[in-house]
């Protein structure tokens with residue numbers, strides 16, 4: 001029993017030691033992305049803030065321990081600017097950022113891309129039937145990736161909760177504006193294929209379509225099935 005306790009304490013200390021650098025990381029200068037999101041790396045990464053006003057990161061384990069909240073400096077500015085815009089366009093929504101890239105890019109657990117700091121997963125904003133934001137499922141951490149939605153965007157085990165496609169589209173418009181301001185362009189959005197019709201039916205979804213922002217047209221089944229609880233955005237440096 002004593003041995004087990006000691007082991008537990010040692011594991012806890014190791015976790016804390018591994019996390020410490022991410023508490024004190026400082027962003028400065030400019031980042032350099034190498035290669036592609038599929039095989040690449042990142043120099044001088046920027047760490048997104050854990051929390052900033054109307055948005056926050058979704059998992060302390062992913063942020064502090066797994067090193068997964070790093071992006072290219074231009075993506076950092078784009079994300080911050082996009083949420084500043086959303087303060088005006090969707091003032092009642094609190095957004096969540098999911099996994100980004102590792103401090104030096106490269107391979108990431110459970111992701112095929114995200115290797116060069118130019119990819120981000122954004123948590124799907126959810127709403128109740130009355131239109132109000134549903135935040136109940138925002139605090140699941142990494143388990144959030146396992147949530148399942150039907151082809152109308154309704155949560156599989158909770159008929160009162162559905163995807164807020166209009167708010168998602170407003171965020172993508174804000175990201176597109178901010179990307180251009182910061183020398184980037186949205187290269188690709190990945191959203192589960194059978195949700196795209198609901199997305200493009202919304203007012204802001206139509207505006208996204210008019211801008212010609214590219215959404216993946218077909219996906220391997222395993223990739224498609226992952227992209228209902230979040231949308232993935234790849235940027236490219238202009």
Ligand SMILES: [Zn+2]
Nearest residue numbers: 119120121232
């Ligand atoms: Zn992704």
